Amino acid sequence: MSIIKDITRPIFPFTAIVGQEEMKLALILNVIDPKIGGVMIMGDRGTGKSTTIRAIADLLPEIEVVEDDIFNSHVSDYDLISDSVKQKLEQGQDISTTWIKVPMVDLPLGATEDRVCGTIDIEKALTEGIKTFEPGLLAKANRGILYVDEVNLLDDHLVDIFLDSAASGWNTVEREGISIRHPARFVLVGSGNPEEGELRPQLLDRFGMHAEIRTVREPSLRVQIVEQRNRFDSDPYLCLQQFQNQQEKLRNNIVRAQRILSGVTIDYDLRVKISAVCGELDVDGLRGDIVINRAAKAFAAYNNREKVEVNDIKQVIVLCLRHRLRKDPLDTVDSGSRVEQVFNSTFL
Structure with a gap:
């Protein structure tokens, strides 16, 4: 019970979500193998898209990262280590690590390219010869989940950037002849409402999976969903406790699947x-x-x-x-x- 009370901001448990099996399966499989290429979730408003995506991120076990590293670098996987950490390892320096929750990064609809990719301080680079990099959302999303709501309303150029990073696992920022590259491997999850327009086919094709979700029509199921939400809102810690065993079982299944x-x-x-x-x-x-x-x-x-x-x-x-x-x-x-x-x- 003390573990549950430590949670500062309760998140609706993934195993308590009723229905929407397509979306849940697509998210689980992408978490097991991020190389599937992410998932595009298209469906009606108010069908629990955001709730489900936050819930899968919260369900996952903590990951070990290099302390004070802005890219959530892995301690041993070279594809997930930033250049600065690689240099320290090659020089035989001791690397201290810490454990964090799997990053869950929400992309705001009005985000600029600099906000997404990060920026290089050109003035400092030219005057002091120091590469100063201000990380963007792609850096923060490394080894986590990048959630882009209303992806069909975003500029195609930005969508291209996400998809390129998700496919290659790297983000490269170039300004005035200065280049910085960092790991950016994440599960890309896009969502949208088909009434507001579809993504262009050549962009849609680059998402690994496409889940369609519809508003539940069956009265008894609708009642079950509403009651579940009300129980969580009235006492989130009790709800988390009730689903703790199911959450643990699913987490163990995912970890075992990743291993084998x-x-x-x-x-x-x-x-x-x-x-x-x-x-x-x-x-x-x-x-x-x-x-x-x-x-x-x-x-x-x-x-x-x-x-x-x-x-x-x-x-x-x-x-x-x-x-x-x-x-x-x-x-x-x-x-x-x-x-x-x-x-x-x-x-x-």
């Missing part, structure tokens, strides 16, 4: 069928094939298996392909159903 992920395999014939589905659906490029393979492995690891089965692919394939299909305004079948139909004819 590298050993998960997928048979050649299943990989061929995945590519056959992508070809049948006329998906441009190979991103769809790659993401399905990654997501299926993450799902198998989540279920404590080291070999991908057909059902693993079935659970993730719509999330991975729905947003990559060419839109036909005359087509009465929604994209998810089309993916399911082709999957069934290829695999079953």
